[in-house]
Amino acid sequence: MSGSAPGVAPVPAHRHEKLLRWFSLALIVTVIAAAFLLPLININRYHRTISETLARSIGHPVHLGSVKLQLLPRPGLAISDLVVEENSDFGAEPLLRSPSVVVSVRLTSLWRGRLEVSRIDLDEASVNLVRDPKGQWNFGSLLEQASRIPNAPTAQRHSGGNPRFPYIQFKSARINFKSGNEKKGFAFLNSDLSIWLDNPHQWRLRFEAQPARTDLDIDLEDTGSMRLEGSIDRAPTLEQMPVKLHAEWLRAPLGQVSRMLFADDMGWRGDLxxxxxxxxxxxxxxxTTRLRVADAHRQEFSPLSPLNIDAQCRAEYRHNEQSLENLTCLWPVGDGHLLLTGNVRNFSAPQSQLTLEINRTPASLALDLMALLRPSLSSSWGAKGTINGSFTYATAAVPAWKGDATVEPLNLTFSDGGAPLMLPALHFMTPSTATPPMSHGKKHSQRNVRAVNVPTQSTIVLEPAAVDLGAPSPLQVSGDFTPARFSLHLAGSAAVGRLKGLTTSLASLRPSTEQLGTQGLADMDATVAGPWLAEPSSVDDGLNAATGSSTQGWIHLQNAVAKVDWLPEQVTITSATASFGGGKISWSNANVLVNGVAIRGSADTATRCESTEPCATHFNIDIPQLDAAALQSALLGAGQHGELLERILAEVERKTAPWPTMDGQVHIGAFALGDLILHNTLASISVKDHRLDITSLDAAALGGSAHATGTVEASGSQPQYSLAITWSGVDVGQVAALFDEKWPASGRMDGGTDLTLQGYSSSDLASSAQGKFHWRWNAGSLAVNGGEVANVAFAPSRFTQWNATGAVADRALTLNKVGTTNPVSGKISFDRKLDLTWAAGRAGTPLHVGGTLAHPAVENVTAGVTQ
Incomplete structure (x- = not known):
């Protein structure tokens, strides 16, 4: 039975509820008042005390901006513009700068009269990590200072004799790296760092950030994420502090990795x-490290099989000696592996002793790695075979390699379906036992411009190996390789079809063979050299600008064929020599047939251009005889019909196979345009985009000479022509015979015309023709039917000089009457109809000439007829 104790008056239940409500209300008012009033309390009077306390704690001078009290979300201090100065040994720039810092306190510590910090939050801080020339880091003093201060673990529930270590958190921080006073381009952005004391002797830390190059514009979403987690234990000095850390770099595209390492995109693709x-x-x-790259390849192509890298290394790091001891790196590949062992001492001036063991490593790996490093190699190669050997590298007085490796049996395959190439065993060795590569070439030995490199102790040489490529004599392959550069020498003979498999994958040799067919024979002596890791170029010329390699030497072709995409028929190469050097490819002594048209001459193209436009080809060709019909067939293909200019411009306009940018001179011994023969024609022309420029054209014709300049612009819906033609000393009788006219004429004529036309067909050209013309006809004569015409007495007209001017328009020639020097005026239409007035016939009688050129009709002009 429950009830009140004797002598105690019971308290009504409603009085308990009323007290609870008043207490809750008072607490709420107190909290609200504190939230608004505490920030108004001037705590800046303790500004110096706070900064000095912080300076003693971390061992660095500290500067503060404003300091305010806050209650929410946690009671503590809100500090603005916190600056932690750097020790003078590491430079003058601050160690840490943060615009906003919140120092939270433990309320329970206030009840005991001792202020205890529970948490420190730093927003958007900037931190400088500096390494001095002795290899010491500036944060080492911070760790040593913290190690000397006794603290209880951060998560300890109850206060003990030592204050609990605060939970320190950086949000959206930027961490810069410096070497002395030099700030490096590498930095961590958007960094989140947490540090706490897990037990009295061990700190734990957790870090995540995005790596970046501050001197480059890099999209941070493409740099991956770096993470670090682990522990650091207390010790008297930094070198004695035990650490246990795990770091990861995840989701890093290989192209962005290369930008951060080399300040430029090396063209690598894959996930690191x-x-x-x-x-x-x-x-x-x-x-202990592990490096994995999935599907490593160049941006230009995907390999026939993916290249996946999974290599592990372990080593012992000695800080005082700045060395890696007992280094062991293993990369299993196929049924074999690559194993690197040794030591690297004194990082500032490395002294290394390394051994590379190559055990049953697939030859395809070497090809894939070279294709990854060199833009000049494509994915068109495949390789079967194994590599066995070992090399040692030691840096004593002079860095030196020793050892050898053999590749066998080596079988190269090509994606174009060509016959596999079986190579003999290839032997790589150091110079002490290697035979210097010898030049070989049975023809054009005077063109051998190869400078044989003198092997050094850092060189590995490929001993000369004879490769049968279907020619009477083999092709000799040799080379030398250093850690920075390579040099590959090819000399001898080869069937063109077999040689293409090699040269197609070498950018500097590719233009000389990529458009060749499979027939023909090639002699060559050429050396391709360059750095392994080519410096990228902003100029995309498709050749050596991207590769950094150079080629010296020559290739001589006999009885080969080539198919260029801007010509309909293949080109037969009777003989031609391509020379490499001086930044260009030069073709000389070329004798070719294009659809039966014999052409001889030379051409050259730069291998690197200053602009982003394709390099222009400069040519100088000679054609003994050429017929316009043969030219049309050569340019457009046999069996094509239609207007020559229409078809030529249609070819120029093709989007899939535009004409290349080129300029040069063409000499034609005899050029037949129907019945008109141009002798000793010499023309200077250039082609760029959709424009053809005739800089000059000179020829002998019709007993005189002709000169022409002009342009053909084909960028619009219809081609536009602008021509300026002059002629001198032309035999008028030959002109009349050319047009099959029966009227007798004599004398010599000089003249010229400026014309603009547009269109494809002859009808469009005639309709759009506009311009002016003039001639001076010297010592001439002209007769119409030789006598009586329409009851008009008409005799041959002789004159000393006839000067004529006129216009071309509306499908007709209009002659102007100019005093006595031009007695004829009127029109001659393009369909050969006449409407002319002869100012003075026999006895000064004006005549009208009608009809056609073939059948003119002459009559007296009656009174009242307008002349």
Whole structure:
């Protein structure tokens, strides 16, 4: 039975509820008042005390902006513009700068009369990590200072004798790296860092950030994410502090990785994942790494089979000696592996002793790696075979390689379906036992411009190997290779079809063979050399600008064929020599047939252009005889019909196979345009985009000479022509015979015309023709039917000089009457109809000439007829 104790008056239940409500209301008012009033309390009077306290705690001078009290979301101090100065040994720039810092306090510590910080939050801080010339880091003093201050673990629930270490968090921080006073381009952006004391002797940390190059414009979404997690234990000095860390770089595209490492995109593609585990004392650590790259390839192509990299390394890091001891890196590949072992000491002036073991490594790996490094190699190669050997690298007085490796049996295949290439065993060795490569070439030995490199102790040479490429004599392959550069020498003979498999994948040799067919024979002596890691170029010329390689030497072709996409028929190459050097490819002594038209001459193209436009080809060709019909067939293909200019411009306009940019001179011994023969024609022309420029054209014709300039612009819906033609000393009788006219004429004529036309067909050209013309006809005569016409007495007219001017328009020639020097006026239509007035016939009687050129009709002009 429950009830009130004797002598105690019971308290009504409603009085308990009323007290609880008043207490809750008072608490709410107090909290609200504190939230608004505490920030108004002037705590800046303690500004100096706070900064000095912080300076003693971290061992660096500290400067503060404003300091305010806050209650929400946690009670503590709100500090603006916190600056932690750097020790003078590491430079003058601050160690840390943060615009906003919140220092949260533990309320329970206030009840005991001792202020205890529970949490420190720094927003958008900028941190400088500096390494001095001795290899010491500026944050080392911070760790040593913190190690000397006794603290209880951050998560400890109850206060003890030592204050609990605060939870420190950086949000959206930027971490810069410096070497002395030099700020590096690499930095961490959007960094989140958390540090806390897990037990009295061990700090834990968690870090995540985006790596970036501050001197480049890099999209941070494409740089991946770096993470670090682990622990650091207390010790008297930084070198003695035990650490256990795990770092990862995830989702990093290989192209952006190369930009951060080399300040430029090297053209690599793939996904990188790198991991590292570090354990031991800072001065003596065990380091284990794993590097994985999925589907590594160049941006220009995807390989026939994906290149996946999965390599692991382990080593012992000695901080005082700045060395890696007992280095071991293993990369399993296929049924074999690559194994690198050794030591690297004194990072500032490395002294290395390394051994590379190559055990049953697929030859395709070497090809894939070269294709990844060199833009000049494509995915058209495949390789079967294995590599066995070993090399040692030591840096004593002079860096030196020793060892050898053999590739066998090596079988190269090509994606174009050509016959596989079986190579003999290839032997790579160091110079002490290697035979210097010898030049070989049975023809044109005077063209051998190869400078044989003198092998050094850092060189690995490929001993000369004879490769049968279907020619009477083999092709000799040799080379030398250093860590920075390579040099490959090819000399001898080869069937063109077999040689193409090699040269197609070498950018500097590709233009000389890429358009060739499979027939023919080639002699060559050429050396391709360049750096392994070519410096990228902003100029995309498709050749050596992207590769950084150079080629010296020559290739001589006999009885080969070529198919160029802007000509309908293949070109037969009787003989031609391509020379490499001086930044260009030069073709000389070329004798070719284009649809039966014999052409001889030379041409050259630069291998690197200053602009982004394709390099122009400069040519100088000679054609003994040429017929317009043969020219049309050569340019347009046999069996094509229609207007020559229409078809030529249609070819120029083709989007899939535009004419290349080119300029030069053409000499034609005899050029037949129907019945008109132009002798000793010499023309200077250039083609660019959709424009053909005739700089000059000179020829002998009709007993005189002709000169022409002009342009053909084909960028619009219809081609536009602008021509200026002059002639001198032309035999008028030959002109009349050319047009099959029966009326007798004599004398010599000089003259010219400026014409503009547009269209494709002859009808469009005639309708749009506009311009002016003039002639001076010297010592001439002209007769119409030789006598009586329409009851008009008409005798041959002789004159000393006839000067004529006129216009071309409306499908007709209009002659102007100019005093006595031009006695004829009127029109001659393009369909050869006449409407002319002869100012003075026999006895000064004006005549009208009608009819056609073939059948003129002459009559007296009656009174009242307008002349």
């Amino acid at each position: 994942r790198a991991e590292a585990d570090i354990a031991g004392e800072v001065g003596d650590m065990q380091v």
